[in-house]
Amino acid sequence: MKKYVTLAVLVALSVYSIAEARVKVSGRGAKMNFSADSVPGMYKPAFDLMQQKCIKCHTMERTVIAVQTGRAPITGQPFNKQAVKAYGIKMLRKPNSDMNKKEIRDIVVLLNFLLDENTK
């Protein structure tokens, strides 16, 4: 019995935390994206860059879900500040990623900001 109560609490907490997530999102499915209004001016260049570079092989949905849930949706690995940099480098190293280190760095900084927004 106790086990089920704990499980129910955990499920409730995780649903609650997603529902309460601060980072604003627009659209659904393949059209899902971070909402541009919630991105301050200083991050706009990186935001625009991400819109061009990170949709080459998959939609923004993958990145939005990773930030919202704190889990990378394909591998299920944690997607937190420590992990973001590694993911950036992983994407950079993919064949034909068409990105450079500076671009990845700017996008990683932006994703860190979005992760912070999400946990506020």
Ligand code: HEC
């Ligand atoms: C050259 C193709 C390519 C580009 C460009 C690309 N990705 Fe990916 N991405 C992939 C592939 C393929 C996967 C599937 C999982 C894997 O191989 O890591 C993936 C998976 C992901 C995941 C889920 C990872 C997981 O472990 O579940 C995230 C988050 C992500 N990408 C974010 C980004 C971001 C942010 C950018 C832009 C900086 C980006 N991707 C650019 C190919 C790409």
